[in-house]
Amino acid sequence: MAKYTDRIRKLASYVDAGESVADIGPDHGYLSIWLIREGVSPRVIMTDVAEGPLKIARGNAEKYGVTDLRLGDGLAPLAPGEVDTVVIAGMGGETIIGIMEADPEKTASFPKYILQPRTKTAELRSWLAERYEIVEDIVAEERGRPCPVIVVRT
Numbered sequence: 001m002a003k004y005t006d007r008i009r010k011l012a013s014y015v016d017a018g019e020s021v022a023d024i025g026p027d028h029g030y031l032s033i034w035l036i037r038e039g040v041s042p043r044v045i046m047t048d049v050a051e052g053p054l055k056i057a058r059g060n061a062e063k064y065g066v067t068d069l070r071l072g073d074g075l076a077p078l079a080p081g082e083v084d085t086v087v088i089a090g091m092g093g094e095t096i097i098g099i100m101e102a103d104p105e106k107t108a109s110f111p112k113y114i115l116q117p118r119t120k121t122a123e124l125r126s127w128l129a130e131r132y133e134i135v136e137d138i139v140a141e142e143r144g145r146p147c148p149v150i151v152v153r154t
C-alpha cells in the first residue's frame with residue numbers, strides 16, 4: 001500500500017480539516033487517499049492530463065471512496081471555486097507556473113495552493129511572490145532528496 005513519506009505527510013499537513021481538495025497530477029493518488037482515510041477532507045477530486053496515471057490512481061483510490069477522477073490539463077477539469085485547496089505536487093516549477101497562469105481568473109477562484117516543485121523552485125517562488133501571498137515555504141524529504149513545499153493564498 002501507499003508509502004506515506006515525509007513529503008506526502010508534509011503536503012497533507014497543510015490541508016486544514018474540512019477543506020475540499022483538488023489533487024492535480026495525483027499519479028498513485030497517495031495524498032488524496034491519505035486525506036480521505038484520515039478524515040481530513042470531506043471531498044477530493046483528482047485530475048490528470050494523462051489517462052494512464054489516472055487509471056493507476058483510480059485503482060488505488062476507489063476502495064477508499066475517492067471516486068471523482070477527471071481527465072484534463074491543469075485546472076481545466078475544475079469549475080471555478082469548486083474546491084478550497086489545490087495541490088500541485090511532484091512537477092517541474094515551470095509546469096506549475098504554466099498550470100497557474102493558464103487562466104488567472106480561475107486560478108484566483110481557489111483560495112489556497114499547496115505546491116511542491118521538483119525543479120526551478122527559485123523561479124516559481126519569485127513568480128508566486130509577485131502575485132500571491134506565500135504563507136509557508138519549507139523543505140520536506142523523500143528518499144534522501146529535498147522536496148520544497150510552498151503554500152500560497154490567492
Ligand SMILES: C[S@@+](CC[C@H](N)C(=O)[O-])C[C@H]1O[C@@H](n2cnc3c(N)ncnc32)[C@H](O)[C@@H]1O
Pocket residue numbers: 024025026027028047048049050053072073074075088089090091095099116
Ligand atoms: C511525478 S507525478 C506526481 C505525482 C504526485 N502528485 C506526487 O507528488 O507524488 C506527475 C503527474 O502530473 C501529471 N501532469 C503533468 N502535467 C500536468 C498538467 N498540466 N495537468 C495535469 N496533470 C499533469 C502527470 O501526468 C503525472 O501523472
